[in-house]
């Protein structure tokens with residue numbers, strides 16, 4: 001870049017999946033029309049599941065069907081000061097989702113290889129290895145080169161207080177509870193240490209048979225990083241599930257399993273599979289030979305059994321189905337994902353994801369849907385003790401004091417340790433299912449054993465890394481948020497946990513690097529931190545939660561869902577350690593059920609407020625880092641527009657006939673143009689947007705009429721994972737009047 005020809009700042013807007021992707025086809029043309037007036041370029045990059053799959057096969061696809069590896073490109077960009085990325089939620093694919101996406105792409109004429117569960121040839125192994133790269137949470141860890149700052153902006157919090165969402169009432173005799181193991185879990189077996197110099201380690205299994213197998217030959221450790229390892233005893237896990245199945249039956253509550261099989265893509269599908277194996281044990285044992293021959297893999301859910309049934313003789317199929325139905329009569333009822341369609345909690349591992357599923361249960365009086373389509377008390381099974389206790393604390397608090405009140409409750413923003421694949425969410429390449437009995441050990445280049453566990457075949461062992469610079473950055477961010485907001489900040493760390501004990505030492509050291517005078521900064525074990533935060537929100541007081549990567553994920557759905565009704569309304573900023581900015585939109589997912597509704601009735605319920613907030617933060621970042629005064633004016637006007645959007649309650653309503661996502665985008669554009677026309681800081685922008693403000697204001701009824709007239713019929717998008725762009729764009733921009741007004745800018 002030369003001094004004479006400065007490149008214009010670039011905002012990267014990501015193209016993802018499902019509801020946020022659909023919404024983008026309506027919002028992006030608006031964003032472009034506004035942002036380019038500040039000399040800021042908006043570019044897109046495709047990080048959708050389909051895009052990520054295609055990017056793995058440049059050698060297989062014909063030239064006209066090849067796509068670049070946009071994720072790798074953005075991952076590199078995130079480590080530079082120029083990064084300014086708006087990241088929408090994307091699918092973290094389970095294997096059933098991955099297979100469905102591959103099938104769809106093949107049907108569209110992409111000559112992709114199949115995903116073979118048990119590859120036999122080199123070509124099959126190569127294809128599976130490539131597919132594994134896009135499986136699970138494959139995007140966020142690559143882009144998150146910084147820690148996270150998630151909170152409800154004041155305007156959003158005020159809106160929620162003024163228009164409180166409905167919270168299900170809680171009764172003191174609710175039977176709902178959390179069940180976890182008492183031993184044999186990761187929590188109980190964790191070992192941890194801080195390495196005092198950079199080194200490489202090897203992970204190996206020394207078998208009781210005397211044979212040593214290298215599980216991962218090299219992992220680079222940096223000076224001062226914390227490493228830990230833990231093992232989950234899968235036999236203890238199976239016994240635990242058996243006991244919980246019996247207990248749920250005895251108490252007459254739903255059996256419900258809450259894991260993060262998407263993000264914890266190696267460990268949690270195995271745990272999920274053990275639960276499926278135990279719940280359906282009598283049927284799986286009876287037909288073991290046939291089901292194994294059919295290729296059943298229960299870590300993909302009982303849905304995998306139904307998917308494989310067609311390959312069996314008709315009579316066998318109906319016998320298996322009848323036996324499963326008979327088993328349901330003896331088992332506790334399962335919590336349902338979709339009771340109309342008979343989709344249970346154990347069908348697909350990506351349907352029930354703990355960060356969103358537990359808050360939804362707490363919001364609904366501690367109940368979940370039963371097979372009859374009614375709400376019922378549930379046993380929430382969260383096997384590992386590391387984080388299960390926090391949910392039990394919330395349940396007990398609701399039983400004692402009733403549901404939380406959005407109109408009066410305080411807020412719990414979060415500062416989360418996330419950078420450089422911190423903690424469990426970076427452990428996938430170091431997670432193994434023990435192939436044989438023996439000892440798994442972590443050995444450095446000098447031959448010293450740093451960590452070791454005795455394992456039995458089938459146990460799940462994992463190692464995590466937490467680098468030092470991210471910890472320093474996290475402590476700094478926590479102090480800065482506490483200072484700016486004047487709010488107490490609590491580090492949720494458990495001295496009984498080996499890993500947390502190492503972090504506590506670091507936090508105590510690095511807090512001394514900052515001026516903390518007058519600040520209330522504490523370190524508390526998670527359950528106590530939860531209780532303190534709950535007591536305070538009931539009094540209307542705010543408390544910053546400063547947490548590791550997993551609690552960051554859990555708490556930033558839990559508190560927003562209680563406070564705001566949804567995590568879509570969160571501001572979610574990742575100040576990148578290299579100086580760039582990553583602006584995530586909301587804290588939730590991609591809401592697949594919204595797509596189903598759109599296809600059925602041309603109505604998109606997705607709320608893009610998270611995108612609006614991210615865009616304002618991204619423009620602010622442009623202004624701060626490049627001195628672009630027009631970007632500053634645009635950002636300030638967008639803030640005003642977001643306020644008007646909330647005050648006038650223009651979020652999508654839930655049903656056909658109200659304004660949906662597209663209508664909400666029109667209102668954002670109108671308020672933004674009005675705010676630009678009303679400001680006097682930049683005459684050029686004022687002149688440019690005054691005509692748009694006038695056109696949109698005068699045509700409000702006409703445009704809303706056109707947008708509502710489009711609703712109420714089915715829509716065909718030419719694909720689910722890889723829809724036809726022209727069809728989506730046409731469906732998402734049905735108002736000719738609005739489109740024409742935008743085109744004038």
Ligand SMILES: NC(=O)C1=CN([C@@H]2O[C@H](COP(=O)(O)OP(=O)(O)OC[C@H]3O[C@@H](n4cnc5c(N)ncnc54)[C@H](OP(=O)(O)O)[C@@H]3O)[C@@H](O)[C@H]2O)C=CC1
Nearest residue numbers: 089090091092262353356566568588589590591605606607
């Ligand atoms: N950052 C990312 O990339 C993330 C991606 N995911 C992915 O999203 C998918 C679904 O995950 P799940 O755990 O079910 O989480 P979701 O957040 O998608 O679902 C929970 C519920 O949150 C509400 N919700 C979330 N965002 C919005 C929005 N913008 N507008 C309106 N409602 C919203 C809806 O609830 P209601 O109907 O009650 O209003 C939704 O059904 C998975 O594929 C997962 O991998 C998940 C989390 C983060």
Ligand SMILES: O=C(O)CCC(=O)C(=O)O
Nearest residue numbers: 092137140262263553587
């Ligand atoms: O990456 C994912 O799969 C989910 C991310 C998530 O839930 C979060 O960051 O809150």
Ligand SMILES: [Mg+2]
Nearest residue numbers: 355553557587
């Ligand atoms: Mg989350």
